[in-house]
Amino acid sequence: MYLQETVEKLVPDIEINEIQLNAHLPISPEKYEQFKKQTEIDEIMQRLKKTTEDGWPQKKELPEEIKLYWQVKNEITCIDNLMYKGLKLIIPERLRKEMLQLIHETHMGIVKCKTRAIEFMCWPGMMSDIQDIVEKCDTCAVNNKEPMITSKLPDRPSSKQAADLLNQRRTLFANS
Structure with missing residues (x-):
């Protein structure tokens, strides 16, 4: 004897139609549409989409x-016609140079640029692209050569306090 399959909804008042995967992206509506358009005309993204939908062959x-x-x-x-790897947006070929410029605009060095990028986006070879752009940057070369300034340790707790006012996060995908 077999049990019948339950076909009733467990929570009948709630329907989940789509996942808001883009809710975490710091992206303007205009930039979102630009990403969609570039994804639609990018041959590789379209092949990737088709492969994902049809199933991966050998x-x-x-x-x-x-x-x-x-x-x-x-x-x-x-x-929504955008390709994702997990929660990260896969950047179409034509927008990668612009994204590299946004990632690098603060001249914070290779590690911070990579950390900033991997929060929201990806493409094959992204880490080496970031490393290349930072290594070729004269501003970053000068910034990396500055010695670390050490200070005397305080005598007691809270006798010295500091704040880094220049280290502010910027939205990666905001309109430029």
Whole structure:
């Protein structure tokens, strides 16, 4: 004897139609539309979308540009015509240079630029692209050579307090 499958809704008043995956992205509506448009015209993004929707074949059957996503294939989704790897937006080819400039505009060095980028976005080779742009930057080269200024340790707790007023977070995807 088999149990019948339950077909009733457990919570009939609540329907979940879509996941708001983009709610965490610091992105303006205009920039969001730009990402959608660039994703729609990017051949690689469209092949990735089709591969994700149709199912992943064997790695050897994939085009070279899609093989780059093979290791993370289970994390890739398409929502509202944008491609995501987990919660990170996969940046279309034409917008990568602009994103690199936004990531690097504070000249905070390789580690901070990488940390800033991996919060919200990704593309194959992003870390090496960030490293290249920072290493070629004259401003970053000068900033990295400044010695660390040490100060005398305070004699008692709270006798010396400080705040870093210049280290402010900026929205990565805000209109420029």
